[in-house]
Amino acid sequence: MPNHTGKTPFFDARKLPNPENSYVAWVDVMGVRATMSRSLPITANFVFKLHAAVLDAPQTDIHLYPVMDGVYVVAERQGPLRDFLKAVFSRVADSFVSTSDNHHRFIIKAAIAFGPVIHGDALPRPDASRAAAVCGDGGRRRAAVGEVQQAPQPLSLRASGVRDHPRAEGDR
Helix, strand or coil, X not given: CCCCCCCCCCCCHHHCCCCEEEEEEEEEECCHHHHHHHCHHHHHHHHHHHHXXXXXXXXXXXXXXXXXXXXXXXXXXXXXXXXXXXXXXXXXXXXXXXXXXXXXXXXXXXXXXXXXXXXXXXXXCCCHHHHHHHHCCCCHHHCEEECXXXXXXXXXXXXXXXXXXXXXXXXX
């Protein structure tokens, strides 16, 4: 069945710019599916508290790509990414400690990967007649394309903060 415009979706991957190696972190709320089966409002509080912590954290030299119950965070260097993650984990930990009802407590997890990334704002501009009416910029600021060269590494919070990623301990 053709779509309402009669045109098929089109994208020319030959026009993609060269990717640049970056660190990519995925941060999300743990147990969303189970929590959602119990209470949609409580789940919404968890998700939006994470997003509030993300927006309150220092965003120097990083790119944010929020998606549902989490966010992708991209940085060329590990240092700004680590600083950002420390701030987010600290804010969420403060929320956990200050909440007395266990049903209203939540935790987050994160992992860092390393590999080539193309940021959405570097994607070729969509055909204006097709995308402008749908989402203005064609979704370019909300997209990233990448491939993992090094498997994601789980993060753990310790007294000194987020542990080192084994890829580049000297890259701060």
